Amino acid sequence: MKIAILGAGAFGAALAVALGREGPVTLWGRGQTSREIARLPGITLPETVSVTAEIADIAPADAILLALPMQALAMFAQAHAANLVDKALVACCKGVDLRSGLGPVEILARLSGPAPAVLTGPSFAADIARGLPTALTLACADEAMGERLQRVLSTPVLRLYRTTDVIGAELGGALKNIMAIASGVVIGAGLGDSARAALMTRGYAEMQRFALAHGAKAETLAGLSGFGDLVLTCTSDLSRNFRFGHALGAGQSFDPTQTVEGAATAKAVAQIAAREQIEMPISCMVAALIDGKVTPSEAMQSLLSRPLKQE
Ligand SMILES: NC(=O)C1=CN([C@@H]2O[C@H](COP(=O)(O)OP(=O)(O)OC[C@H]3O[C@@H](n4cnc5c(N)ncnc54)[C@H](OP(=O)(O)O)[C@@H]3O)[C@@H](O)[C@H]2O)C=CC1
Ligand SMILES: O=C(CO)COP(=O)(O)O
The missing domain is CATH 1.10.1040.10 (N-(1-d-carboxylethyl)-l-norvaline Dehydrogenase; domain 2)
Known part of the structure; x- marks a missing residue:
């Protein structure tokens, strides 16, 4: 599975560092051209991470991790629907949308494609980026998709537990x-x-x-x-x-x-x-x-x- 991460803030960049240690990853951020991450100071992205501000560059990805603030997710998903449909989407944000009262997975489920997943749990971006051990929950209503994502997104220090209770x-x-x-x-x-x-x-x-x-x-x-x-x-x-x-x-x-x-x-x-x-x-x-x-x-x-x- 080719992976792209949307959002070059602290969490998106930390996930890019962690997953980039295992293989190639694309990290998209609005206006992001540098390999320095303003919201995650002192961390260098590995060479395996391609940084882009062009949303079209995520086209080859099969799995897309959305590490954006919760209140930005709905508008973002609507604006970039063409780039997100039919992909395995993983929400990496925590919250309830104030306008709709929906959670991130319900928002992403409005797009056509496989059942979206959510990646959540106790994990400071700075810890993940430093390679410290972290355990997270990967929730997906589709058990087979959940298993696939769990395998692809787990690393020796980033341990994902799986559930269907989204x-x-x-x-x-x-x-x-x-x-x-x-x-x-x-x-x-x-x-x-x-x-x-x-x-x-x-x-x-x-x-x-x-x-x-x-x-x-x-x-x-x-x-x-x-x-x-x-x-x-x-x-x-x-x-x-x-x-x-x-x-x-x-x-x-x-x-x-x-x-x-x-x-x-x-x-x-x-x-x-x-x-x-x-x-x-x-x-x-x-x-x-x-x-x-x-x-x-x-x-x-x-x-x-x-x-x-x-x-
Ligand atoms: N930081 C952490 O330790 C963890 C965070 N999370 C979750 O991850 C999510 C993101 O948080 P985090 O990365 O920390 O936040 P940050 O504030 O570090 O970064 C947010 C990123 O989202 C971008 N962004 C904001 N609005 C938009 C938009 N409308 N379109 C495109 N990009 C946008 C910002 O860009 P710009 O800089 O241009 O505004 C920035 O790059 C949150 O839901 C948080 O709860 C989960 C676990 C750990
Ligand atoms: O969710 C987080 C750790 O699991 C990050 O917490 P804050 O968003 O409060 O910094």
Whole structure:
């Protein structure tokens, strides 16, 4: 399978480095002509990676990995549909589209071709690019396609686990970013590690509630794409979602050019939760915080004053 990666940001470039160690890969980025990656400083692309800003150059690829921000995916897929149809598409983004309420695989499934897959799980781009061991979930509804992609995209240090539970894998990756923001708020506001552990645990319950209501399997949420990525991004200040929340909690500003997927996803999830009457107090509070409707201390007060209940 010939591989092309779309998006020369941190994750796309890291995947190109990892897969480029095993064979030729094409990396497309808008306006990307250099082999230096602005969003992944200090990393050099191997010679096996062809860098291009011409979307037509991905034509020979059989498998296309889309490593773009979630909120850009739908427009991108529509604009470049002719280059994507009939390819094995792998969404590498985490989130829920704010306009449609759809996840990345549902968006890509609007194009004709094989069932799209999603690649998600605990993996900082910088770790992948450095060749550190990483395990991810590859979810595809078509089992045979999933097996093929798993084989082609696994390397000795990038270990892919497979599932057909696409919605579970997608929602785990989308929802954990909201919890990473909330964890950042807790730490940034000086509320301590015990409060963060409580937040993560109740956040995980919230992730399960939302995902199960949308047909996901509980064991998928307990895997790499849910619990695994929740732990990583709620506890590491390498996470942009965590750092964004930390800045919110500490009353500091945050670089608006950084990709913080949990921000738009919190709003999308709050809207869906209200419509479908799913209890999502942390997600709704994160959405309200981002919109400036509540302060961090009001958010915390509101969460702590909820009625006492069974765990
Ligand atoms: N970074 C990480 O550690 C990981 C990221 N992910 C996921 O990968 C996805 C991408 O994130 P990441 O690579 O980190 O983000 P970055 O901010 O590093 O890069 C995003 C890239 O997408 C490009 N882009 C943005 N909008 C468009 C558009 N409309 N058309 C074409 N290109 C566009 C940007 O180009 P430009 O620079 O020109 O704006 C940039 O190259 C996210 O969903 C994230 O959750 C998943 C696992 C790990
Ligand atoms: O999803 C990630 C690691 O699995 C990257 O996290 P951030 O987008 O918060 O940096």
